[in-house]
Amino acid sequence: MEAEINDGLFYKSAAELEKLLNSGEISSVELTKKMIDRTKAIDGKLNAFISFDEEKTLDEAKESDARRKVGKKLSPIDGIPVGIKDVISECGQPLTCGSKMLEGYIAPYDATVIGRMRDAGCVLWGRINMDEFAMGSSNENSHYGPVANPWDTTRVPGGSSGGSAAAVASGEAVLALGSDTGGSVRQPAAFCGIVGLKPSYGAVSRYGLVAFASSLDQIGQLGRSSEDVATLFQVISGHDENDSSSYNFEKKDYAAEVRNFQRKKTIGVPKEFFGDGLDSEVKSAVEDAISFYENAGHKIKDVHLEMTEYAMAAYYIIATAEASANLARFDGIRYGYRSNAAQNAVDIYYRTRGEGFGAEVKRRIMLGTFVLSSENFESHYLRAQKVRTLIRRDFMRVFDDVDALITPVTPTTAFKIGEKTSDPLQMYLADIYTVPINLAGFCGLSVPCGFSSGGLPIGMQVIGKPFHEHEILALGNEFERAHEFKNMHPAL
Amino acid sequence: MESDKNSKHSMDIDRVAMLARIHFSDGEKKELARNFDSILKFLGKLLEVNVDGVEPSAHAVPLYNVMRGDESGETLPRELALGNAPKKRDNQIIVPKVVE
Numbered sequence: 001m002e003a004e005i006n007d008g009l010f011y012k013s014a015a016e017l018e019k020l021l022n023s024g025e026i027s028s029v030e031l032t033k034k035m036i037d038r039t040k041a042i043d044g045k046l047n048a049f050i051s052f053d054e055e056k057t058l059d060e061a062k063e064s065d066a067r068r069k070v071g072k073k074l075s076p077i078d079g080i081p082v083g084i085k086d087v088i089s090e091c092g093q094p095l096t097c098g099s100k101m102l103e104g105y106i107a108p109y110d111a112t113v114i115g116r117m118r119d120a121g122c123v124l125w126g127r128i129n130m131d132e133f134a135m136g137s138s139n140e141n142s143h144y145g146p147v148a149n150p151w152d153t154t155r156v157p158g159g160s161s162g163g164s165a166a167a168v169a170s171g172e173a174v175l176a177l178g179s180d181t182g183g184s185v186r187q188p189a190a191f192c193g194i195v196g197l198k199p200s201y202g203a204v205s206r207y208g209l210v211a212f213a214s215s216l217d218q219i220g221q222l223g224r225s226s227e228d229v230a231t232l233f234q235v236i237s238g239h240d241e242n243d244s245s246s247y248n249f250e251k252k253d254y255a256a257e258v259r260n261f262q263r264k265k266t267i268g269v270p271k272e273f274f275g276d277g278l279d280s281e282v283k284s285a286v287e288d289a290i291s292f293y294e295n296a297g298h299k300i301k302d303v304h305l306e307m308t309e310y311a312m313a314a315y316y317i318i319a320t321a322e323a324s325a326n327l328a329r330f331d332g333i334r335y336g337y338r339s340n341a342a343q344n345a346v347d348i349y350y351r352t353r354g355e356g357f358g359a360e361v362k363r364r365i366m367l368g369t370f371v372l373s374s375e376n377f378e379s380h381y382l383r384a385q386k387v388r389t390l391i392r393r394d395f396m397r398v399f400d401d402v403d404a405l406i407t408p409v410t411p412t413t414a415f416k417i418g419e420k421t422s423d424p425l426q427m428y429l430a431d432i433y434t435v436p437i438n439l440a441g442f443c444g445l446s447v448p449c450g451f452s453s454g455g456l457p458i459g460m461q462v463i464g465k466p467f468h469e470h471e472i473l474a475l476g477n478e479f480e481r482a483h484e485f486k487n488m489h490p491a492l
Numbered sequence: 493m494e495s496d497k498n499s500k501h502s503m504d505i506d507r508v509a510m511l512a513r514i515h516f517s518d519g520e521k522k523e524l525a526r527n528f529d530s531i532l533k534f535l536g537k538l539l540e541v542n543v544d545g546v547e548p549s550a551h552a553v554p555l556y557n558v559m560r561g562d563e564s565g566e567t568l569p570r571e572l573a574l575g576n577a578p579k580k581r582d583n584q585i586i587v588p589k590v591v592e
Binding site: 104105106108109201202214215241244245247307309310312313314316317324328331332333334335336337338342343344345348349350351353354355357359362363365366367369370371373379380382383384385386387388389390392423424425428439440441442466 | 503505508509511512513514515516520523524527528530531534535536537538539540541543546547548549550551552553555558560568572573575576577578579585587588589590
């Protein structure tokens with residue numbers, strides 16, 4: 001029996017593991033130990049983890065087992081190891097943001113989401129690799145080395161939450177937290193063949209999430225099923241007075257809503273997401289998924305989001321402008337890296353930032369500073385803010401007639417490591433289908449919907465109205481139940 | 493529509509680097525100039541959009557001026573707050589001399 005449980009253990013869902021924990025067939029300590037051992041064995045190939053504190057992690061698992069023994073389980077994911085993207089503060093643990101700038105930094109407090117996961121009994125499992133300060137689409141911008149895609153280790157896992165996606169896809173973690181500013185949860189989820197949710201702006205507190213672009217950032221959830229993702233979303237979402245952009249919306253019982261997919265919906269298909277540049281295999285996999293929903297009794301409707309072609313330009317102005325302001329705090333004075341080359345007080349800023357930030361982060365700070373400078377403010381920044389209004393209006397209008405939209409997540413499957421590093425603009429375009437959702441503040445779910453002829457995962461994006469995560473998670477679950485994709489795993 | 497002369501499709505790297513407080517090597521500056529050439533052209537696409545009479549949106553959630561009560565709460569203990577300072581002494585951060 002033991003062998004049978006262990007064989008498939010790494011790919012069991014949180015829901016299945018909960019049953020095993022409840023019945024006593026396995027303990028949280030056993031489960032966590034196995035995750036740690038697996039990570040030690042295979043992460044040399046993937047580099048999904050920047051660091052982990054084995055003793056602390058096992059202590060949390062022990063506490064969970066003690067609770068369960070006396071019938072005081074805190075939540076359905078009590079005792080489940082959840083990976084933490086290294087951009088979210090966990091008190092007493094390193095917080096590098098994938099940057100040399102924060103090498104050696106120890107977080108002095110918990111993010112709100114971490115506090116809520118503690119209250120739910122989760123095992124906080126490791127500090128997960130990412131593009132530096134969450135800027136990137138391939139996880140090649142980490143000071144701690146690139147992450148490899150578990151399906152083909154010569155390819156990227158996507159970014160910026162590439163480590164989170166690789167860890168979940170390879171069975172190193174059951175679930176993981178990521179962050180999504182323009183696609184950083186959904187795009188790596190698609191490249192790695194797992195489920196990733198970008199919640200509506202305001203649904204999850206950003207307190208303790210190191211800021212990239214504050215008006216777009218959301219903490220997202222990655223897992224191997226929509227149901228698992230719903231359970232983690234349930235735990236961490238909801239209003240928080242420590243984040244003034246957090247919205248006091250009506251929470252649902254997400255796990256229950258997800259299982260109840262009887263209500264037939266109207267699903268919109270925006271033509272602008274299926275044009276030039278979309279790989280034919282990705283296109284046909286997403287179209288097959290749309291046919292599945294149609295055959296299941298949902299109504300499919302062609303819609304138009306005319307502003308889509310302007311979303312990337314608006315995004316790169318708004319996101320870099322906000323990043324240039326947010327990253328001004330890294331000055332070498334109060335925390336983090338300080339250059340030894342600085343000769344005087346002012347030079348500390350220039351040298352520290354020149355040495356401490358990587359190329360892509362500096363590029364974006366420069367771009368953001370440029371668009372905010374007085375001569376470009378109106379022509380670039382203010383104009384981009386107005387275009388954002390138009391993009392949001394587009395979405396609101398379309399959602400008058402539909403409950404959800406289905407699109408591809410990415411124009412292609414995972415590309416080769418090194419393929420796009422010399423051309424930042426080409427790299428930016430990897431997020432062309434995910435960025436508009438952040439600008440509009442809607443929610444989006446990446447769901448595995450096929451494989452390319454080369455054996456690489458393909459994802460579809462299910463987009464929902466703000467604070468209607470339950471609807472897209474239910475659609476994701478309905479698709480997963482009828483397909484085998486969630487039971488397909490990379491050979492490592 | 494705003495006139496095209498306001499929109500710059502090239503960047504004065506030295507000036508922006510000064511504003512951003514980042515030191516770059518000459519090699520890095522060359523690379524940036526090459527990158528920004530194509531990136532700024534791409535961003536110029538927004539000039540096609542008619543934004544007359546459109547209000548800018550700072551974010552996507554209908555929340556404005558969120559305030560909390562002016563009550564003191566818990567703060568980080570000094571030791572923790574200074575825990576990550578690169579150089580410190582006697583509960584203070586050490587920096588190079590500011591006034592010569």
